[in-house]
Amino acid sequence: xxxxxxxxxxxxxxxxxxxxxxxxxxxxxxxxxxxxxxxxxxxxxxxxxxxxxxxxxxxxxxxxxxxxxxxxxxxxxxxxxxxxxxxxxxxxxxxxxxxxxxxxxxxxxxxxxxxxxxxxxxxxxxxxxxxxxxxxxxxxxxxxxxxxxxxxxxxxxxxxxxxxxxxxxxxxxxxxxxxxxxxxxxxxxxxxxxxxxxxxxxxxxxxxxxxxxxxxxxxxxxxxxxxxxxxxxxxxxxxxxxxxxxxxxxxxxxxxxxxxxxxxxxxxxxxxxxxxxxxxxxxxxxxxxxxxxxxxxxxxxxxxxxxxxxxxxxxxxxxxxxxxxxxxxxxxxxxxxxxxxxxxxxxxxxxxxxxxxxxxxxxxxxxxxxxxxxxxxxxxxxxxxxxxxxxxxxxxxxxxxxxxxxxxxxxxxxxxxxxxxxxxxxxxxxxxxxxxxxxxxxxxxxxxxxxxxxxxxxxxxxxxxxxxxxxxxxxxxxxxxxxxxxxxxxxxxxxxxxxxxxxxxxxxxxxxxxxxxxxxxxxxxxxxxxxxxxxxxxxxxxx
Numbered sequence: 115x116x117x118x119x120x121x122x123x124x125x126x127x128x129x130x131x132x133x134x135x136x137x138x139x140x141x142x143x144x145x146x147x148x149x150x151x152x153x154x155x156x157x158x159x160x161x162x163x164x165x166x167x168x169x170x171x172x173x174x175x176x177x178x179x180x181x182x183x184x185x186x187x188x189x190x191x192x193x194x195x196x197x198x199x200x201x202x203x204x205x206x207x208x209x210x211x212x213x214x215x216x217x218x219x220x221x222x223x224x225x226x227x228x229x230x231x232x233x234x235x236x237x238x239x240x241x242x243x244x245x246x247x248x249x250x251x252x253x254x255x256x257x258x259x260x261x262x263x264x265x266x267x268x269x270x271x272x273x274x275x276x277x278x279x280x281x282x283x284x285x286x287x288x289x290x291x292x293x294x295x296x297x298x299x300x301x302x303x304x305x306x307x308x309x310x311x312x313x314x315x316x317x318x319x320x321x322x323x324x325x326x327x328x329x330x331x332x333x334x335x336x337x338x339x340x341x342x343x344x345x346x347x348x349x350x351x352x353x354x355x356x357x358x359x360x361x362x363x364x365x366x367x368x369x370x371x372x373x374x375x376x377x378x379x380x381x382x383x384x385x386x387x388x389x390x391x392x393x394x395x396x397x398x399x400x401x402x403x404x405x406x407x408x409x410x411x412x413x414x415x416x417x418x419x420x421x422x423x424x425x426x427x428x429x430x431x432x433x434x435x436x437x438x439x440x441x442x443x444x445x446x447x448x449x450x451x452x453x454x455x456x457x458x459x460x461x462x463x464x465x466x467x468x469x470x471x472x473x474x475x476x477x478x479x480x481x482x483x484x485x486x487x488x489x490x491x492x493x494x495x496x497x498x499x500x501x502x503x504x505x506x507x508x509x510x511x512x513x514x515x516x517x518x519x520x521x522x523x524x525x526x527x528x529x530x531x532x533x534x535x536x537x538x539x540x541x542x543x544x545x546x547x548x549x550x551x552x553x554x555x556x557x558x559x560x561x562x563x564x565x566x567x568x569x570x571x572x573x574x575x576x577x578x579x580x581x582x583x584x585x586x587x588x589x590x591x592x593x594x595x596x597x598x599x600x601x602x603x604x605x606x607x608x609x610x611x612x613x614x615x616x617x618x619x620x621x622x623x624x625x626x627x628x629x630x631x632x633x634x635x636x637x638x639x640x641x642x643x644x645x646x647x648x649x650x651x652x653x654x655x656x657x
Contacts, residue, residue, distance in 0.1 A: 121147045308365065
């Protein structure tokens with residue numbers, strides 16, 4: 115507050131009672147005098163809202179400030195929003211000038227003044243890589259349709275309007291590079307990166323679903339497309355934040371998940387989460403300024419965060435305390451959220467329960483919440499079984515596999531009691547585990563029957579291993595042995611089926627699913643350990 119001490123107390127830097135006379139002057143019988151303030155303490159400046167402050171930008175032609183169109187939504191935002199110190203100065207200038215400029219007065223623009231100490235040798239944004247010289251003109255629509263039907267329907271990462279625009283605009287290679295450098299470079303380069311990520315993901319789906327050998331040329335194009343897009347996103351993330359950058363990192367996460375790069379998946383998903391948090395996409399007042407497509411991107415990110423945390427057995431990034439925007443109603447069939455497909459809504463319901471399972475598992479002293487979570491999973495499972503998905507079998511299979519993975523994550527630890535290790539199984543059910551394994555086995559067999567088991571679905575091989583290893587645990591404990599033997603045989607058969615695929619890439623015969631060979635070996639080792647144990651026990655019995 116403004117000090118109103120008397121002259122004597124102020125000169126001696128003593129505390130003043132600010133009375134007339136003050137106690138010190140009165141005790142010394144001195145004339146107590148006060149200085150008349152130079153400012154009007156009752157002055158009330160004109161206040162402007164944050165949107166008014168942020169709605170003023172530099173005119174590139176004359177360097178002066180002018181109002182921008184309120185409907186303008188920049189694709190890329192540099193740095194963070196205005197902080198308190200910037201707002202104080204701007205509000206002061208606006209109050210005294212009425213948002214006007216003259217020849218002798220210019221309102222400063224909002225930025226982080228004094229952010230660093232030096233203006234010498236700034237670290238600049240890494241340069242954008244040149245467009246890759248790949249020709250996909252004849253495959254553009256085919257690859258887009260694969261992405262729309264087999265990938266985007268699950269997560270709604272990209273809006274339908276955006277994908278329709280890509281169909282009309284054609285491949286990025288048709289854009290002149292020189293034109294890119296002169297007309298809205300950032301927006302066009304980012305659009306090109308997203309398109310190349312679509313190509314990489316769709317080529318992976320197209321080629322890996324083949325029964326015969328892969329096309330080596332297409333695999334090379336896939337790698338080129340991904341590397342180009344990854345470099346672009348890395349360059350943009352150095353200096354900018356935008357919803358499209360979040361989309362890009364989600365697509366990178368998905369591609370790396372299909373190629374079984376576990377640590378890389380965590381890095382890419384972390385980039386998407388950090389960018390969204392820097393933008394405040396989880397905050398209601400920020401999210402209200404975003405369009406409906408951007409609203410759905412955050413929930414796509416939420417799906418990735420929770421389901422991948424279950425798959426990777428890591429903690430979630432977003433706690434529900436951090437999310438201030440209203441959750442879509444996930445317990446009714448009112449799924450018509452803006453830009454969000456029906457299948458994505460189903461995945462969101464599964465991811466909400468996945469979040470609860472992860473948080474519950476991280477508790478030091480689990481409480482009776484497990485019964486509530488288990489009942490909600492049973493309710494969701496019944497809803498899914500009676501649901502008309504109206505989509506490709508491959509898409510439906512991924513939804514159901516994701517669901518059963520969450521169920522097995524919750525109840526799976528009960529099997530530790532069948533392997534010689536004690537685990538408190540209050541609320542856990544071996545019957546639910548067995549039923550989930552049977553349903554998973556059925557789904558995997560259906561995929562094989564339509565020649566889609568070899569598609570690059572992230573969870574297929576992982577669930578085959580889970581099916582086999584959990585079945586061995588049942589056999590080891592002597593529970594549901596007949597069912598367990600059947601499930602184990604099916605898991606081993608599916609792993610051997612994937613292990614038989616070999617492709618000639620650059621004159622080298624390579625296994626298409628190299629991890630399938632390891633799964634076969636691990637399951638055989640588990641089975642051999644059972645045989646050794648049973649043989650040892652039989653020898654100890656009296657003859």
